[in-house]
Amino acid sequence: MIQHTDVVVVGGGQAGLAAGYHLRRQGLDFVILDAEASPGGSWQHMWDSLHLFSPADHSSLPGRLMSAQAGETYPDAGHVVDYLADYEKRYDLPVQHGAHVGAVRRDADRLLVVADAGTWRAKAVISATGTWTRPFLPAVPGLFTGxxxxxxxxxxxxxxxxxxxxxxxxxxxxxxxxxxxxxxxxxxxxxxxxxxxxxLADDIDGRALFDVATARRRALDAGRTDTGGVASLGxxxxxxxxxxxxxxxxxxxxxxxxxxxxxxxxxxxxxxxxxxxxxxCTGFRPALSHLAPLNLRGPRGHIPTDGTRALGEPRLHLLGYGDWTGPASATLIGVGRPARDAAREIAQLS
Known part of the structure; x- marks a missing residue:
């Protein structure tokens, strides 16, 4: 049986939760389908010593500040997992965990989202699957047996x-x-x-990086010279x-x-x-295989976008994959603004 809703969000990590927060503020009906068995997104798989680049008060999703972690200036990954789980619960976001989305297809004036937990027909889809599940390994000659x-x-x-x-x-x-x-x-x-x-200079952390990334995006949008953004610092x-x-x-x-x-x-x-x-430690590629039926891929595996909206499919928004889907959108503090913009655009769809 096909279920009907206004929006399907694919991915229940930080980007998916930020999208849910703003979709609810727009009064839209939605569901968040998350392949992870429990809350926390990719943060629950990080290495033991990992800490954020920014203090807790500069690492928050929209609507709720992250609390400080006792004894830590920069919270560790476990603290982030707890924060995301609490965020999901506090806003009663309709997240279905363990729901893997296999495909998104066009269906007349709607999009069809096919998952192992069911099939949804929606007027819009927000893809927020991130990159963690697509690690990149370069091709290097030779064979290592270790x-x-x-x-x-x-x-x-x-x-x-x-x-x-x-x-x-x-x-x-x-x-x-x-x-x-x-x-x-x-x-x-x-x-x-x-x-x-x-x-980078020792006194630079995530707070400064977010400001620099935002300033670069504003300069580009205004047609001014590219400052180089964060890459210019180190x-x-x-x-x-x-x-x-x-x-x-x-x-x-x-x-x-x-x-x-x-x-x-x-x-x-x-x-x-x-x-x-x-x-x-050679990076990641965007996890977009579920969007393959839409045939939208551009250079470097990215889907061309205007803000978060896919140029080849106006009912699809991409959120949290990097600067190409919003300045600093792959960060906790940076994903809120593009999530808000995506929700506002979707609310205007017929």
Missing amino acids: RQLHTVNYRSPADFAGQRVIVVGGGNSGAQIAADLALDANVQVTWATQRPPRF DIVAVPPVRAARDAGLLEAKPMFSRLTADGARWDDGSQSGADAIIW
């Missing part, structure tokens, strides 16, 4: 006691995981990056563990290796590093 993981699989240094580990990636995940391991005397770490790592936020490892001389990056070997990696200059494990 253990290979991605960011999504990493938990703590205890899993690598007495081992040699190569961490690949010069972004925040790569720096944080390399620091986490390097600060443990029982792990030998080699950090490989595509280009020399660029650390790649890595110097959170306390990263700063500690860097200042202790434990975060000296090597250039990216040219090929894998059976027991490690080899560089262009002929040097080699042995390894028991390689952790690929």
Whole structure:
């Protein structure tokens, strides 16, 4: 049996919950279908030492401030999970957990959302599935016979006691995981990056980054010169563990290796590093396979949008995937504004 509603939100993490908050304020009927078995989105799968870049009062979804975590300036991932679970409950958002959406299709003047929990016919869909379920692994020549993981699989240094580990990636995940391991005397770490790592100034955290990203988007919208945004400042936020490892001389990056070997990696200059494990902190791609029937993909796998609205399908909005779906929309504090705009546009649909 097909169920009818105004809006289906695909994904119940931070972007999906922000969408639900604003859809309710618009008086729309909606359902949130979330593949996760419990609240918290991807935050419930993060590594043990992960902390936010920003204090709690600058890491909140619309309508409800995140409380501070005792003893922590920057809350950890578990605190975020608790906050999202409380947010979902406080606003009584209609989230169906364990509901995996397989496809979104056109159906006359509506969209049909097919999930393992049922089928919905809606006048609009908000896709908020994020990127965590689509880790990216680069193609590198050679064959490594040891253990290979991605960011999504990493938990703590205890899993690598007495081992040699190569961490690949010069972004925040790569720096944080390399620091986490390097600060443990029982792990030998080699950090490989595509280009020399660029650390932001120590006094810059998520608050400043959000302001810079927002200013860049406003400049672009007004036709002014691109300031470069956050990328112009650097790649890595110097959170306390990263700063500690860097200042202790434990975060000296090597250039990216040219090929894998059976027991490690080899560089262009002929040097080699042995390894028991390689952790690929090489980013993610948007999880958009459920939208394949709409045939909307553009360059780099992105769907072209105007704000959050898909250019090729005005009944579809994409939320929380990065700056291409709203400035800082992949962050807790940044997703509120594009979620509000999407809800307002959907409310105007006939």
